[in-house]
Amino acid sequence: MIDAIYAHLPILLIVLPLVAAPCCVLVGNGRAAYLLALVVSFLTFACSIVLLGEALDHDVIRYELGNWSPPYGIEYRVDIFSGFVMAFVSGIGAIVLVYAPLSVRDEIPASKHYLFYATYLLCMTGLLGMCVTGDLFNVFVFLEISSLSSYALISLGRTRRAPLAAFQYLILGSIGATFILIGIGLLYQMTGTLNMADIAARVPHEHGPRTVLVAFAFLTVGLCVKMAVFPLHTWLPNAYTYAPSVVTCFIAATATKVSVYAFVRIIFGIITPGFAFDVLPLDTELMLFSLVGIFIASTAAIYQDNVKRLLAYSSVAQIGYMLLGISMATPTGLSGGIVHMFNHALIKGGLFMVAGCFALRLGSVQLSDWKGAGRTMPFTALAWAIGGLALIGVPLTAGFISKWLLLTSAFETGRWPIAVLMLLSSLLAVVYVWRVVETLFFSEPSEAAANATEAPLRMLVPTYVLIGATLLFGVWTPYSAGIARQAAIALLGGTP
Amino acid sequence: MSPDHMIWISLALPLLAVGLIAFFGKTPDLRDGASGTIAGLLFIVTASLSIGVFSGERPELHLGEMLPGFEIAFRVEPLGMLFALVASGLWILTTAYAVGYMRGHHELHQTRFFACFAIAIFAALAAAFSANLFTLFVAYEVMTISTYPLVTHHGTEEAKRGGRIYLGILLSTSIAFFMLAIVWTWSLAGTLDFKLGGILSDAVAEDRISQTGLGVLIGLFAFGIGKAALMPFHRWLPAAMVAPTPVSALLHAVAVVKVGVFSVMKVCVYIFGLELLRETGVSLYLAYVAGFTLVVASLVAMTKDNLKARLAYSTIGQLAYITLGAMLATPNSVIGGGMHIAMHAVGKITLFFCAGAIYVAAHKKNISDMEGLGRKMPFTFAAFLIASVSIIGLPPGGGAWSKWFLAVGTVETHQYLLTAALMVSSLLNIAYLVPIPIRAFMKPKSGSPDEPVQETGGWFANLQEAPALCVVPLCVTAIGSVALFFAAEWIYQALLPITMMPS
């Protein structure tokens, strides 16, 4: 029995939330749906941890869906990289659910609660599916599952701008997804297979037909939309700002990261770094857009009065750091990019949770309404300060680890101007983080803040789990930077 | 108890103090008692550690790797030992003083104040004992962040502005320059460990870094360590003077600024290596920057009427002496710089104590209002005079020796312009420090009709000193600054090993 479950873990990871979602709808009761979603999300988390351990101990886990051997059937593959991404996506999904109920009760009409949890599970299914599958078309399908459910989740926001934000995201997201579909189609046309490993073995690189180049271009642009790389990020600020707090926590921490994952898979698995970076100038272009994006988005963040929008712009900037690391294509750089996916997921998830706590108690995410809230809600405000320091990249926080790896790899590859620019851009982060800290601690309390009480424990504890994790993974890195390094070495073809 | 154990005990003690302070937050007497007791214990531990270190031991403590190749580790060497001794010794006195000041002044949030204070001391010790650049950097940042609540203690608009400048400059320079320099060093040397003779000589020999590159690198270190307050990154120090005086005293005369110059020295001695610096001469331009800073800071100090502002600019100037010593990189100049860390710390903390005592007793901040005050506060102003003598560098003040060695260093390297700068600056020191106590003693109290001059009751009854907990520490440090004059030989011997080449 145990063995049977063990053998089917890769599919359980998808089936559990996928089946639980309609169950939530059938239950039709917010509370029961919540409990179901909570249990399922923790089970999924457990599954992915076991899978990650398995991938670390042994080798790539292959699972043939319906016993159809690839390339006819769909193959699920768990290696270190996908296991790592799955683990933190499902982990954050579970923690956000622990945090969710009070915030959901506050922001979403009670009649829609069970639908909310169903959609949440679907979104998680899609994200995990993108990680676990080894089939390119399957990536598209799961991408659309997660995207469609996230459009729906975003539209649940309190203000009337939420549906509009969701709609704008839907239009851009669908264009991105269709681009990806075109890219997949062209690759299929060239290779006759959809299995990623197969495509990689067959795709003609240099001197190959131009179709391959066009396919890569479509895939890159499509994924850049989903990753919110500058200048294709325009959907992100509105979507993050107007979505319900819980949704923002989850999506900000996971959705863009999984797109980055898919991007890395395609570049290193199919296009191969040699072709993408040596023959094609993809690295220069990525670095250019990343750096411009980092500076513009960080500067934009400084001028925001809405804290969720501030964090959203900061997310756009942080994606730039991940892409910088990826485009270096050295073990250090790539592991820096990968570990930043994880670290940033913790940090941003934590910070959006803090924003959610304030939203619950103060009824607003406008910075002007947060004035002096540090006196009445000290623990929530302290969480912001710690998370903010991690975002800046102060030593002993997770943010420092990723920044250090990125910086050293910039020097290793002789690109010291990039190191200089990265450090200068951290200064912008200092400004936008500290603006909020000052408002929290050194302003005369606004009326709402003066009467506020500390955020409820049920929200504070999950917040501190994530914020505490940013501190933990700032000093203890075998399971963050260590795994990321192994993953990077595997992606680069086994030569450290 | 082995020396290795003593390292972690001395690091744990301040943290224990933080815990106790937070625990006894409701009962001020217990809280302050705990704080003082631990300060005493800490001094005993560091003092006993120093016996071994000064006789050649180099105890180590490894806390584990964060990433492959770099770790949090501690290794005690003479320079750090001296700094740790100064910091822990002065912590005792400052704790006593702070209790007197904070209570005399009815300050709020005293628990937070003392807790942050202890964290800052922890950071100072961690920096002092650091075995590699990374540990030093972490300690440096912990100190920046833990002192921010101290600077903004009053929570007023002015404090907020001061805090913004403080954090802005310190954090930005450390992130933009210091960290860049560390990463660069890492990519050149493949290690960040402090090693006598430096770790960059291989990279230079293999031509992986040019002369210009080396000059830029040391510039990144010198300016990136914003706490050394080298112009033009000195503005944070006057800005931080909005803090309560004990904070200014310990942190801005001892812990924070000394961590800065200490880091600069450590980088020069253990990362570059004195020989490399001397041979290539890449650090000389920074010696001139320091020379410029020390003259200009002294000139600015003369224009300040607010006593704490004047002391702040004086500190900027004195820190530049130490940087100058490090950048000249001769054995004498380095020993002079290291010695000046101790000499200046004891002297300047006395001056700040006095400033605080005057504020508590007479509520005077401006120098022009202090005329004639000396008769009411003779101990305070006498201590001020003694400490001034030491800062200026006149015997029998301890500062005489450190400035002597620094001057010798400038002559050895034939930088006579810098020798002249040192002399000019000393004259300026006299001009801005000595008149304060002199006028306080000599001039009659001007224009105070509401206070009739009391002729009766004798000398003692006219005293209006600050509380004893304020006055006693400042007398002790004043005596200390004279005592150091006679301990110079001992410090010289202790610091000599760092200037030697590795055998």
Add this chain to the structure above:
Amino acid sequence: MTLESIAGLYNYWVVIFLMMTGFYIVLARKNLIKSVIGLNIFQTSVFLLYITMGKVDHGTAPIVPPAIAAEQAHAAHGTTEAGHAAVGHAALEHAETAQGLAHDVAHNLADDAISHGSELAHASTEIIYSNPLPSVLMLTAIVVGIATTALALALVVRIREDYGTVDEERILELDRGE
């Protein structure tokens, strides 16, 4: 490029024309409903791209003729699975040869399929099939497209309830006016 080759690629021209039309409508139209329509046209062009690429010259629908199916049932009783795999594979191979790309596919043949399937594969090579896979993929993509459209229209309904208009510029004006 001769006229013939341009004309021979007529399916791609149709795809590109539709794609650009749809893309333009999405970006240029401020009416939300029209954006959705544009998005649909855009997606449809991709469906067409996939489906035309699966078509093999003179190929028939990829359904095994009854005669061969009977033979298969007779000859390979109990190994239907392997047979399926082989037939599917043969179709794949055709698609590739039609595109003029030679690939070494042999290594991908499942071991058990080789023995049972070779004979059948031989039989089925006499009939040319179109590649069914792209069509199957498009079934999924169409479902996704419908879901997207449905969700988009639902959002438009909510936007119209809140703002009373489906004109994007008017909506932004209303938001600014708040």
